[in-house]
Amino acid sequence: MSIAKDRTYSMNILQRIDGLVAGLTINNSPGAASNPYLIRGLTSIGTFGANNVSASDYDGDTALNPGTNRSPLFVVDGIPTNNISFINPQDVEDITVLKDATAASIWGARAANGVIVVTTKKASNNKKLTINYNAFTNIQGRPELDYQPYMNSADFIQAAREVFDPVSYPFEQLNAYTFGGSGIPPHLRTLYAEYMGEISSEVANARLDSLSSLSNRSQIRDIWYRQAIQSNHTLTLSAGGVKHSIYSSLAYTDTKNSRPGDSDKQFKLNIRQDYRFNDRISAFLITDFTKSKALTKNNLDIDYGFFPYQLFQNENGEHISIPYMGLLTEDVRADFEARSKVNLNYNPLDERDYADLNSDVFNGRFIGGVDIGIFENLNFLGTYSYIQGARKSTNYINPESYIVRSELVQFTVADTPDDIPQYFLPDTGGRYTEGHTSNRNFTIRNQLSYDNSWNEGKHQLSILLGQEAQEQLTESSSTVVRGYNPLLQTSLPIDYAFLENEGLENPVMPNFGTISTLTDDYFVQSEILTRFTSYYTNAGYTLDSKYTFNGSWRRDKSNLFGLDKSAQNKPSWSVGTKWAVGRENFLSGFKNLNFLDLRATYGITGNAPTPGVSSTYDILRPQTDYVVLSNRIPLTIQTPGNPKLTWERTSTLNLGIDFGIYDRINASVDVYRKMTDDLLGQLPLNIFSGFTSAIGNFGSLENKGVELTLNTKNIETQNFSWTTLFTMAYNKNKITDLELPGEVTTGDQKVDLAYLKGFPAFAVFAYDYKGLDAEGDPLVQLQDGTITKEPNITSADDILFMGTAQPVWSGGLSNTFSYKGFNLSINAVYNLGHVMRRDVTTNFSGLLESVPFTDFANRWKEPGDELVTNIPYYDPTGALSGDTRDIDYYIKGNQNVLDASYVKLRDITLSYGLPKEFLQKINVKDLTLRFSVSNVLLWTANKYDIDPEFQFSSLSRGVRALRTNQGSVALGLHFSL
């Protein structure tokens, strides 16, 4: 764990163990939001939407999309915890990752995905006062905007000219007002003006040429982004007496993200006290407070995919108005402004200051424990925790903001410019939203333990018996007022009953058909309550310090709502044995063998469906998706009942060997097989049953793997040492059964699947792409050898299986060198054997309204091009889903599935500790300086400069997220008195 301790440049404790634990995959891709941490592969699919889109499309917010949890269970100081971001990594003493059934089963339900156990620091007894100061600054830099290869102005204007089709897309249609639309960008406006004869070709060309010569790239980079920097200062004091010892830490973290104007500051105070009343009674108390304040400005969500000629500031630094970025075309805007008397201009840089989102978080973590020796060998251990968090967020949107102005026009009636506009929303003041979220979790655990050994240690017995109750409560509410004056704190009343239910007829800017309706945002409240009660026992017996047997049993029950009692009476249990072979006499001849242990465990763990979401009975919710006129709020079916619902069940068999030789090499090898049955997820249903899907048990899967951890002391002399830690994990995942909505018969169905029986989870399928035909349309090859462009022709058998998007081989290699006070650690991580989809241009029809990637220029343009390119022809009239061709043959073709293997230098850290002799003179225990560089890509298997860590799929199309935090540089200081 020393590497983890030296990785002091991040506030995420899990990032610190990246590459150090065999079998733990840390996925940094933004697309992996639903499973950032996987232990030994995926064991739960959960709800991923009815149409089986890839995992990355699934919104990972477990509060909204429960079903099941894919993440490991986090246990902090003995307490299962959802949010570990409140833990200061500097306070962490140890992190353990539990993978096999015996280790996991004592944590019961939710342990099937593995358990990550975090222990925080405490002070030892009889120690003098120690003062530690730790600080770091991590310069993370700007996101790499040019990582996404969007076209520049000249190429984009050129492309837009080439594919412009004013006949299929008449100006009137584009110019018409539809709610949710936007204005017409200058290049298109110019092209239409030329087409309609408003301006001559010369004028049009001159305008387009001047757009071609502009570039907003440096403005986007400098105005909309800044260098991200995170810094942290932690001061810890610890001291211990005979009866009482105390560890306390005070921390301040300043996180500057890459968006200008945003800020995020966090203060922490953590105190752990340990009491020893007498030989038989001891107790501890952790009090941990976190307070943070953050501000988010109304920055434009922008990257180089925005029109590359559009500047935001002129040479004098004045903010440029860009009304077409609003909702309206210029003709419509002129009409709406004239009638409503409200300015509908849009200036993105001004808007940045018009809506501030402030949040203020306070979190308290209190854990107390008592250890009482009742009889000799029999102890009572009580652990009690209470965690309370409160978050207040306020969002004040200025009256000057486009949001408030355009909303006002939606609720303004004025049929002609001569009418006096009638405003149905306040025409003064802003919009103010205030939200509160509070969490309250408690855990009570009472445990009896019996430990005894007799016959001089020949027999060792330990028995544990415990009971636990947990509650997690999350409440949130939010309110919105309009006509808000932040100084006087007043707001103006509005007629929701009319504007929401009936709607305003024929306003200037209707938001639904010919009327405008207001959403019922005035009061929103939600509450999620989860309760568990558990009983567990655990026994271990060791004979001769050589033969160990253990067993565990645990039963969890969660809230009964919507669930038959019989559906959850599923205990988890495990058995295990360990044989310290190294202690056997027959091996005593092997002097260089330090130890040799053989382990075997088998057990069952579970994963519970979230109460109230998946159920045995029909669950109804208030129907608020529709406008209703009466004062009754209807009910609708939220979840249809599934009488056959049960818990997910994972059995794990683990065989392991640990050995140490020559006092230098320690290794452990584990082989495991995990079988998960009754997978919970969106069970596809027969349409005639009423629903297309519901949460149910829909399959089973299997994970097999090997893990190796190798620790070597390569060189150890008085002044120099070199140690290596190598971890490697191989995981083979296979879905052994999965019910899909009907049989997968067509290729178009199969190519979008991420989960299919007989294939690994996160499977990637592709068409057998065969380039373009003489008309520039994509060709696909069928199994019988036919090459065709006909849509809907492929059958499931014509689809190629390309691999899985989850790494098959993963691990890390860490080398640590130390010479006198210098310490150099080099940590690399690798992920091998998986595949990803390349992000290629996807728009090949319609009106070109977005900026394509540079490869768009190489598309098929005239016969003969099919020999040099495989990028299809852009067919403006080719409709949305073609009758004659299918662009997906290209986009989802096998040529666009790439090997995603990579090796990345996670970090290099150089530290220097000042000589002890020198420090002693000035009464300092330790003074260490650190310098580290993190995230340097060493090698990738693909040749398109794609960083697989930032590549994900959405709707079976590759997406390249902006690279952040690469090559960041951190400076650190440790000082101890």
Next chain:
Amino acid sequence: MNFKTIYSGIISFVIIGSLTVSCDDDFLEVTPKGSLIAESVYDYDLLLDDPLLREASNVTVPMGDEVAAVEPFYSTIELRARRLFKWEADIYNSDQTPQELQTSMTSLYSYNKIINEVSATVDGTDELRAQLEAEARVGRALSYFILINYYGKPYDAATASSDLGFPIIEYSDISSTDFARNTVQEVYDFIIDDIEMALSFLPRTVKDRNRVSAAAAEALYGKVLMFQHRFDEALVHLDLALDYTANTQVELGIYDYNEEFLDGGVFTPASPFFGPATVNRNLNKEVLYDKGFVNSWSFVQNEFVINPETASLFNSSDLRLNFYSDAEFFGFEPFYPKGMLRKMGPLFQQFGIFLPDIYLLNIEATARLGFLEDAVSKLETFRANRMPVEDTEVPSAIATDKDKLVTFIFEERMRELALTGYRWFDMRRLSVDPDYSDLVSYTHKLYNEEGQVLETYELTPERFVLRFGDLVLSQNPNLTENP
């Protein structure tokens, strides 16, 4: 170990023991906020208020023979609408669930739940329980009436007992599988059984357009009988329905366009782009039971319009023309050739129990039974709401000839209900009508903006039914697909 230790050990054991005792079940039996399991009769009552039950589909709109398609708009729209217009066999790709099936099936789940469960509630009154069950039955009947007209052959008494219809589903159970089709006759019997079982428990007065009344049930009964060509019985129920509408707590009737387009009328202020002002569906007095869909072809979509033949049915003084435009959406100049007209409102198209439909069915039944004078008088009263009184008269040559009158009534239905999806249902029943099958046109035309015909599509009789599609078939091996 001394006595003191043992003694204090026992004490702490007792204390700890009392701490660990907890009531498992009380602790776990909490109801999460924001949702519930139906127990009270009032829960079922609120479930019947669910607007989801009143969603219909736009699937029949592009299939009507009054529709023409116009370029350049047509070739850029979604495939489904083009396939419907071309009367193609497969409307969906093989991996798609038919939209029109999904909406109906979800409603059926709720109706079956109410029918099977509400009688087990203990609070409230028995009258309320019976009424809720009755409402759900009529809701189920309406859903089945729509479904049988999507998937089953048009009702023909001679073949109905062998023609394949739609699976009859009476229970809500998501784990059920492998459905097979009942016959058209069985489905019609099922619909009528539901209505008859419901009638005596329904409210005699109309209190709420969102809920089924006796009037709505009688109207549906009459309509179903019309589709079975049982005109004499149909007229009894259609008359009864209109009688019941007199007994109402909400405003019911036919809007007089002569009034409503004047200042202060419900269709004012009219917008040049969006058409006449919208009448909220909950306040629309022509709605007896509210169910419908968003009709984008009377709003922003430009590709489907009424064809020249349909446009020529309108007298220039017909005020229903206010709902049509000769320009594209947001266009300022006349665009459509050959007199074709784009529909302009209402955005929300009624497809439940809609009084103009019921009145015209009533008139049709009257005429078909030979009560020509009566039919003409009712028709003229109806027309007086749609045009200046001086133009309402039915020409005497028509008024005295049954066949001409019935033809005229179907033209009136076109004038009243063009581009709304009703025509497809009329085409189906006319196609098997011994007397009036010639009123159906089997051709769709695609025009360019100069008015030249670019493509012509033919409707073949087997396409009067929709297909279930590959996805549904793969789930139900015993389900027979339509040809």
